[in-house]
Amino acid sequence: MVGLLMVGIGAAHEKTYAAYNSVLQTSNKHYDAQIVNQTTPTKGYNLYTDGPYYTSSSTRTADDNGYHYNNNFVRVMQTKQTKTGTYAKLRYFNKMLGWMNVHGIKSVSFNTIANSMMKQYNVMGTAVLASAGATNTATVSNGLANVTKNVLNAGDGSVVYPLASLQKAMTGAIVQQLISAGQLSATTPLSKYYPAVPYSQSITVGELLSMTSGIDNTDVTPSSQLTENQAYASMVKQLKSTGQNTYNYSDANFVLLAGIIAKVTGQSYTQNLKTRIFNKVGMKNTFVINSKQPATKATIATGYTYDGKNNYQDADTASLARLSAIPGAGNLLSTPNDFYKFIQGLQNGQILTASQFQQLTSYGSYYSGGLYVTKSGYKYNNGSFGGSSFHTSYYARNDNYHMAIVFMNQYPLAGSSSAKAFTQKMYDVATYY
Structure with missing residues (x-):
């Protein structure tokens, strides 16, 4: 009887399973x-x-x-x-x-998702996302680059944006090239090239790269655009050197590095940029700002503010004189697509090898060579000009498989999001879609 009951139960289970x-x-x-x-x-x-x-x-x-x-x-x-x-x-x-x-x-489409994210946070500008390395990229734009002329933001090179501090990684990469070639050392004292800077004997190239030189400066806008040499002289004159070798973010560190590049190579920083970076990776829509006007017909994006209700308030034209005062630290106009080419070249041998990139990011534990290095396996940076509405930002996996680059010409964003936080949201889009 027990055996019969067991058979009955088994049959019932089989019948229930078959009904699914x-x-x-x-x-x-x-x-x-x-x-x-x-x-x-x-x-x-x-x-x-x-x-x-x-x-x-x-x-x-x-x-x-x-x-x-x-x-x-x-x-x-x-x-x-x-x-x-x-x-x-x-x-x-x-x-x-x-x-x-x-x-x-x-x-x-992937582009639809990326563009929707920009609209959700009311981001005016252009972004490039890579969701599977170079095999799947998207360029999306939103809003106007110039309201008066009714020019839309675009990623095709017809609109350029102040690159701001994202340029520092280019300066760092050239310095790393010189270190790898034995023309410079991370322990070389600043006094070898700029002895007039206070405490320069105890400041090294590596400390300039990691922002631990103890040097500080304030932003200045000269009455006219400066040559490179004028910019270096101006920075040396107005910077403050404290003798405290602790982290302090300052453009002066990378302006001095740009000057060192020129002194070591016997060529201008601009020429080094062109031969060592722009030409190597095909950056055709990136322009140096010095005493001359940039050789481009592209629209230079105008900056605007968002007051919580209305877009395109307080039009802010990028001051070329101000940009010219900080060679090596923020005197470029560029596009997200050009910057994407640079980021790829940082590790694939076009600009640096993987081992050279690793060395570039090893001079500091918080910031090194123009990048923040607080997250293992990732590289990122953010750029802006104090008091302006221009913001540039990128966040990428070290192998560049997932990446987000965002250039904005209006600020603040909707939802009280920071430029950095929004770029990380775009990175999440690149990662999961």
């Missing part, structure tokens, strides 16, 4: 999508954590509803077809939402 929907077809193709038309819970499609609807005991009832994610962008990780419909496994950034009937989503 079987998977008829599976696709492992990934694509980007948007959850749509789910404006109320009753209109929302159910989400099932463990698989398509009714394919197991745990998928008989829903775990969530698409209504909670309406209009959000997702990544389809897998698709399965059953007799009741086709279901997609959805990931929202790094969170798995579950399985939803495909009638609740529509396919979208």
Whole structure:
């Protein structure tokens, strides 16, 4: 009798299992999508954590509803077809939402997601994202570069932006080239090239690279654009050297490094930029600001402020005289696409080898060679001009597989987001979509 009961129980289990929907077809193709038309819970499609609807005991009832994610962008990780419909496994950034009937989503492009993020935070400018290295990049722009002339922001080189402090990595890379070639050393004292700087005998090239020289300066806007040599002389005259070898962010460190590059090579810093970086990686839309006007017909983006309600307030034209005063630290106009080429060249041998890049980022534990180095495996930096609305920022994995570069010409952003935080959000888009 016990044996009969056991057989009966087994048969019942087998019958229940057979009643579940079987998977008829599976696709492992990934694509980007948007959850749509789910404006109320009753209109929302159910989400099932463990698989398509009714394919197991745990998928008989829903775990969530698409209504909670309406209009959000997702990544389809897998698709399965059953007799009741086709279901997609959805990931929202790094969170798995579950399985939803495909009638609740529509396919979208990577560019659409990136552009939507810019609109959500009211970012005016241009961004470049890499979601799978150089094989999958997107360039997106939003808003106007010049309201008066009705010129749209663009990533094709027709609009250029002040590169600001992102330039410092270029200066650092050239210094690293000279160190690797034995023409300079991280322990070389500043006094060898600029003995007039107080405490220069106890300040090294490595400390300039890591912003631990104890040197500080204030931003100045000269009455006219300066030559490189005039800019170096002006900086030496107005900087303050404290003798305290602790971290202090200052443009003066990299202006002095630009001057050292010129002294070591016997060529101007500008010429070194062109031969060692621009020409090597094909940066055709990047221009040096010195005593001469930049040789470009591109629109130089105008900066604006956002007052919480209205865009394009307080028009702010980039001061070329101010840029000319800081060679090596922020005297370039460029585009996100050109800067992307530079970032790639930092480690692929075009500018530096991987080992040279590792050395460049080893001179300080917080900042080194024009990059922040506080996150292992990542490189990032942010640039701005005090009192202006221009912000540049990038965040990248060290192997450049995921990357976000954002140049903005309006600030602040919606939602009280900082430029740095927004760029990291764009990096998340590049990572998960």
